[in-house]
Every structure is written in structure tokens, then in C-alpha cells.
Amino acid sequence: MSLAPAHRLDVALGERSYPIHIGPGLTARGDLIREHLAGRQVMIVTNTVVAPLYLDALKASLGEGLDIREVILDDGEQTKHMASIGLIWDALLEAGFNRRCTLIALGGGVIGDMTGFAAACYQRGAAFIQVPTTLLSQVDSSVGGKTGVNHPRGKNMLGAFWQPRLVLIDTASLKTLPQRELSAGMAEVIKYGLLWDESFLSWLEDNMTALMALDETLLGEAIRRSCAIKADVVAQDETEQGVRALLNLGHTFGHAIETDQGYGVWLHGEAVGTGMLMAAELSARMGWLSSADVERVSHIIAKAGLPLAAPEDMGVEDFLRHMQLDKKNVDGRLRLILLERIGRAVITEEAPAGLLADMLEHWPRSSR
Numbered sequence: 001m002s003l004a005p006a007h008r009l010d011v012a013l014g015e016r017s018y019p020i021h022i023g024p025g026l027t028a029r030g031d032l033i034r035e036h037l038a039g040r041q042v043m044i045v046t047n048t049v050v051a052p053l054y055l056d057a058l059k060a061s062l063g064e065g066l067d068i069r070e071v072i073l074d075d076g077e078q079t080k081h082m083a084s085i086g087l088i089w090d091a092l093l094e095a096g097f098n099r100r101c102t103l104i105a106l107g108g109g110v111i112g113d114m115t116g117f118a119a120a121c122y123q124r125g126a127a128f129i130q131v132p133t134t135l136l137s138q139v140d141s142s143v144g145g146k147t148g149v150n151h152p153r154g155k156n157m158l159g160a161f162w163q164p165r166l167v168l169i170d171t172a173s174l175k176t177l178p179q180r181e182l183s184a185g186m187a188e189v190i191k192y193g194l195l196w197d198e199s200f201l202s203w204l205e206d207n208m209t210a211l212m213a214l215d216e217t218l219l220g221e222a223i224r225r226s227c228a229i230k231a232d233v234v235a236q237d238e239t240e241q242g243v244r245a246l247l248n249l250g251h252t253f254g255h256a257i258e259t260d261q262g263y264g265v266w267l268h269g270e271a272v273g274t275g276m277l278m279a280a281e282l283s284a285r286m287g288w289l290s291s292a293d294v295e296r297v298s299h300i301i302a303k304a305g306l307p308l309a310a311p312e313d314m315g316v317e318d319f320l321r322h323m324q325l326d327k328k329n330v331d332g333r334l335r336l337i338l339l340e341r342i343g344r345a346v347i348t349e350e351a352p353a354g355l356l357a358d359m360l361e362h363w364p365r366s367s368r
Contacts, residue, residue, distance in 0.1 A: 006171075007224045011143065012235040016163050020143060020227050022220060026170040027054055027131065030061030036165040037066075038127035039100035044070040045088055045115040046106040047079075050133055053176055058106055058131065069095050073111070077264035080110045080150045082158070088118040092126075099123035102165075108134035108181075109141035109268065113159070116147030120162035130164045133173040135185025135219075136269050139192075139226035142167045144234040144244075150263055154325040155255040161239050169227075171220050182212065183305035184269025187250075187276070189222050190300055192229045194276060195249045198343030200225055201300070208303045245328055246345040249337045250276030256322035260314050265368070266307075273306030278363065283339040285355050293342055309366040316360045 006023030021032055042062065046055055051072045059068055071091045073084055092101065103126060105115035112130050119128035130142040148159015174182065186208075193201025203225075204211070207218050230247070237244040253275030257266055280297040283289045302308060310319075328335040333349045334356075340346045 006220055009224070009227055009231050011163070011231045013163060013238060018163060018165050018167070020167040020169065020231065022138075022169040022171065022223055022227065024170065024172040024216060024220075026168050027057050027173070028061045029168070030058075030063055032168060033062060033104070033129060033131075033166065036127075036129060037102045038165075039098075039102065040066050041095070041097045041101035042066050042068045042104060043088075043092055043095070043097060043101060044068065044104045044106055045073065045111060045118070046070065047073045047075040047111055049075045050107045050111070054106060054133060054173065058104070067095075069097075073114075075110075077110055077150070077258075077268065078262070080114060080263065082149055084114055085118050085121075085149060088114065089122060092118075092122055097126075099126055101126050103128040104131060105129070105142075105164075106131045106133065107137070108132065109137040112137050112142050113147050113156070114149060116145070116162050116164065117149060117159050120147055120160040125162070127165050128162070130167045132167070132169060134177060134181055135174055135223075136181070136188050137185075138169045138171075138174075138223050139185065140188040140230065140247075142169070143227055143230045145238065153259070154322070154327075155258050155263075157325075157327070163238075167227075169223060171216060171223060174214060174219060179305065180267065180270075182214075184267040184273075186211070186304040187269035187273040187301070187306055189226050190304060191247070191249050191272065191276060192226050194280075194297065194339065194342060195246050195337070195345035196229050196233075196343065197225075200229075201342065205296075205300055205303075208300065212304065245335075245347050246337055248328060249339070249345050250274075250279050252323050252326045252328065252336055253278045253319070255326065256319050257311060257314065259322045259325075260318050261311055266311075270307055273301045273304070274308060274310060277301055277308055278310075278359070279336065279338050281363075282336070282351060282356060282359055285359060286338065286351065288338065288340050289342070293339075296342065307366075307368075309364040312365040312367050314365070316357055319360050320357070
């Protein structure tokens with residue numbers, strides 16, 4: 001008899017609700033996947049880094065009686081564009097897959113976002129399943145149904161809300177994750193504590209050294225708590241009309257860095273880490289946080305191995321130009337996610353332009 005996964009959460013979206021399973025060795029739990037397939041046609045989408053590690057094990061776990069194909073894309077944020085989506089659609093059409101096929105995303109956030117977008121559009125909507133293999137994708141991008149690709153003018157500007165049928169998180173996959181990717185994922189974990197749950201942030205402060213050393217039990221707990229917060233927020237606001245926008249803490253600054261520097265030069269989590277510290281500093285300048293609060297944010301971001309300084313060749317006008325294209329903006333007004341206090345984020349259009357520009361002007365810069 002199969003062992004139960006270590007944790008199960010559910011994203012409550014009525015008829016489109018789905019489970020999140022979290023635990024070690026779940027890539028071998030094909031039984032958990034099979035019950036969520038739309039039919040016998042399965043297309044696994046992965047990349048050149050993940051495929052040698054996990055593709056064969058995933059295929060074997062699914063068992064017999066299925067028509068399983070795969071698409072292996074190049075790795076990296078720079079591949080997150082419409083041409084890659086076209087390769088997925090080409091493979092589906094060449095295989096003769098119908099609308100009862102299921103796409104399985106095996107990889108990090110880039111693979112998950114692209115697979116979900118391809119599924120949302122294929123024959124006006126095909127099923128898909130998330131099997132995330134990076135910390136960032138496990139705690140953030142695999143949950144909630146945000147899918148899409150980048151545009152040269154802005155991050156994630158093309159996409160759709162399309163929920164998976166299942167998120168299967170194998171925590172053992174983090175053992176093969178490069179340290180830089182682990183740090184990038186930890187930015188999204190820290191984010192949940194900063195914007196939603198100060199007690200979680202305190203727990204992370206106490207355990208960050210062990211987490212970065214890949215303590216399996218602690219990592220499982222960090223992922224569970226992160227996913228629980230994300231699932232709660234998504235259930236309240238699936239299409240980001242209100243409270244879900246809070247999950248973008250640090251992202252307006254971070255996306256500006258990613259777009260300006262070129263996708264993949266800074267990892268998403270690295271840019272978000274710096275962006276969260278910028279948001280904390282601006283919150284302090286608006287009188288909401290103390291200098292001690294900002295130092296607390298700086299300390300945990302640094303402890304996770306994330307950068308604090310902005311790119312040395314990125315000026316104030318560069319930041320503002322990219323920030324004006326942020327998806328949260330309404331009628332040309334810049335909307336930022338800031339911190340009213342540690343553990344409580346707010347959406348505001350009230351940050352004075354001069355205050356923002358002065359902060360950006362005096363922010364430390366460095367080369368990577």
C-alpha cells in the first residue's frame with residue numbers, strides 16, 4: 001500500500017479546487033497524479049537540466065496504459081517567451097492530442113508558467129498538473145494558476161489565470177538545487193512572513209541557517225506554511241482584484257531589475273529580495289516602519305544569501321520607466337505593495353513621487 005504524503009493542503013476554488021501534496025519522494029507517487037488526469041494522453045513539459053534528473057522516474061511512476069510524450073525545452077528565464085509556447089503546441093498537435101489531454105509541468109517556475117499558459121490556450125483549455133522542482137516554484141509559482149511568458153518590455157505581460165488540477169511537491173528534489181537557486185526561492189518564503197505572518201518570519205529567522213543547509217524537516221515545514229498562506233489568499237481572490245496583489249511585495253522593484261538587466265541575469269528571487277528591502281525602506285520613509293524594522297528585513301534577506309544592492313548601471317529613470325509598466329498600476333497611477341508593519345502589507349498609490357525617486361537615487365549599487 002502506498003504511503004501517504006507528509007502534508008496535504010487544498011486550494012478552495014469550488015468545482016476547480018485542487019490538492020497540494022508536499023513530501024519527500026513524491027515524484028514516485030504516480031497514483032496521486034493518475035487520479036487527476038483528464039484522459040490517457042499525457043504531455044510532460046520539462047527542460048534540459050531537469051529531464052536527466054527526474055523525467056524517467058516520473059514517467060515510470062505513471063504506469064501503463066497512458067500515451068506519454070515529452071517536450072524538453074532549453075533552461076532559463078530567457079526562454080520564457082512565445083516561441084517556447086509554440087514548441088509545446090507543436091508537440092501536442094504532432095502527437096494528435098485532443099482537449100482531454102493533460103500537460104504536466106516538471107521543473108521550476110519558468111516551466112510551470114509556460115506549461116500552464118500552453119494548457120490554457122490549447123484547444124481552448126486543457127488540463128495541467130504542476131510538479132515543481134525548485135524552492136521558488138514549490139512555494140509560489142506552482143500554486144494559484146498564474147501562467148504566462150515575458151515580453152521584452154515587461155515581465156509576465158502575456159498570460160492567463162489557469163488553475164492546475166494538482167500540485168505535487170517532492171521536497172527531495174531540492175537536494176539537486178544549486179545554492180543560488182535555493183537562495184532565490186527563499187526570497188518568496190521570506191515574503192510570506194513579511195506581508196502576512198510575523199510569527200512565520202520569526203520562525204524563519206530562528207531557522208534560516210538550517211534551512212539553507214537543506215534540513216529536510218524544516219524545509220518541508222517552510223514549504224507547507226508558505227503554500228498554506230498562498231492557498232488562503234488565492235481562495236479569497238483568484239484573479240488578483242484585491243488581496244492577492246499583496247503577494248507581489250517587492251515585485252514591482254524586482255521586475256524592474258529583471259527587465260532592465262535582461263531576463264535571467266538576475267534570478268527572479270534575487271530581484272524580489274532586493275525589491276522587498278526597497279519596499280521596506282520606502283515604508284519607513286512614509287512613517288510606517290522603524291529603522292529597526294528595515295534592519296530586520298535586511299538581515300534576513302542577507303542571511304538567505306540574497307543581494308541587497310541594486311545593479312550598478314541602473315538609474316532612477318530606469319527603475320521608474322519599468323515600474324510604470326507594472327500590471328498592478330491603474331489608469332497610469334503607480335501602485336506599490338508596502339508594509340504598514342512587519343506581517344501586514346498594504347496596496348497604496350500614496351507614495352510621494354519625490355520620496356520614491358530620492359530613495360532610488362541613494363540606494364546602494366553594485367555589480368553582480
